[in-house]
Amino acid sequence: xxxASRRLYLAIFVALAILTALEVGLIYLPGIARGPMxxxxxxxxxxxASLVGLFFMHLxxxxxxxxxxxxVPLMTPGLYAVILVAEAGWRLLP
Amino acid sequence: xxxxxxDEQFGTASSGKIGMWIFLVSDALSFAGLLLxxxxxxxxxxxxxxxxxxxxxxNFTAGLTFLLICSSVTMVLGYASALDGRRRxxxxxxxxxxxxxxxxxCGQYQEYFGIWSPGLTREGLVLGGSAYASTFYVITSxxxxxxxxxxVFILVTLVRWLRGTATSAQVELxxxxxxxxxxxxxxxxxFVYLLP
Numbered sequence: 001x002x003x004a005s006r007r008l009y010l011a012i013f014v015a016l017a018i019l020t021a022l023e024v025g026l027i028y029l030p031g032i033a034r035g036p037m038x039x040x041x042x043x044x045x046x047x048x049a050s051l052v053g054l055f056f057m058h059l060x061x062x063x064x065x066x067x068x069x070x071x072v073p074l075m076t077p078g079l080y081a082v083i084l085v086a087e088a089g090w091r092l093l094p
Numbered sequence: 095x096x097x098x099x100x101d102e103q104f105g106t107a108s109s110g111k112i113g114m115w116i117f118l119v120s121d122a123l124s125f126a127g128l129l130l131x132x133x134x135x136x137x138x139x140x141x142x143x144x145x146x147x148x149x150x151x152x153n154f155t156a157g158l159t160f161l162l163i164c165s166s167v168t169m170v171l172g173y174a175s176a177l178d179g180r181r182r183x184x185x186x187x188x189x190x191x192x193x194x195x196x197x198x199x200c201g202q203y204q205e206y207f208g209i210w211s212p213g214l215t216r217e218g219l220v221l222g223g224s225a226y227a228s229t230f231y232v233i234t235s236x237x238x239x240x241x242x243x244x245x246v247f248i249l250v251t252l253v254r255w256l257r258g259t260a261t262s263a264q265v266e267l268x269x270x271x272x273x274x275x276x277x278x279x280x281x282x283x284x285f286v287y288l289l290p
Contacts, residue, residue, distance in 0.1 A: 009170050077129075
């Protein structure tokens with residue numbers, strides 16, 4: 001299995017540090033509505049988690065079967081979260 | 095490095111690696127359950143943080159997050175060194191990773207109980223006092239237990255590595271667990287500390 005180089009690991013580290021700073025900076029920015037703020041923060045967190053999984057845990061280099069073994073079960077809570085958000089939105093409708 | 099016969103579906107992934115991934119997925123589902131419960135409780139609460147309860151320290155915890163990211167880098171560099179057969183270098187990276195974990199746990203202790211300043215427990219955030227307090231302590235301490243397990247796992251592997259009884263494949267399994275701990279913290283930090 002081909003693994004990423006040390007240079008790539010350090011690039012991912014820099015990306016993770018910048019994204020963390022961006023997240024923290026975002027919450028101090030005035031004038032951002034709650035909805036877009038939540039969407040942005042969750043989006044950045046998913047990107048950061050994906051970077052760790054794909055590059056540090058080498059999921060990028062694994063076979064399709066192993067990737068699916070990991071990804072498919074993890075879609076279940078994600079789907080449940082989407083249903084929860086949709087249900088909450090439905091209740092708030094006039 | 096341990097060689098493993100190529101499988102049609104899983105390539106050269108060892109049974110140990112497949113087993114570790116399945117364990118991590120099941121563990122991730124435990125965290126997902128806690129985070130979903132947190133979302134349901136928070137979404138349905140009229141008042142989330144009650145008067146007298148302190149806010150969470152975002153800046154301090156951002157530092158802990160950065161520390162855990164640093165420890166993930168030292169872990170992956172340790173694995174790269176182990177794969178290249180640089181035993182001494184790999185040992186140093188693993189030791190630094192364990193140090194990162196210990197510092198994270200010290201940070202969590204400071205946050206809960208206080209070392210140089212009053213912790214959340216003394217500021218009025220009491221387990222069982224509210225859903226805000228209980229979800230915070232349950233989720234972060236469950237993660238903290240993972241960090242503690244990870245530190246023990248690193249130290250055991252480091253001793254075995256120094257004795258020459260651990261392989262780079264075993265360092266890779268250790269790395270999977272440690273990066274998972276980092277990955278989960280990234281999500282916990284956002285959901286518990288950052289979301290408005």
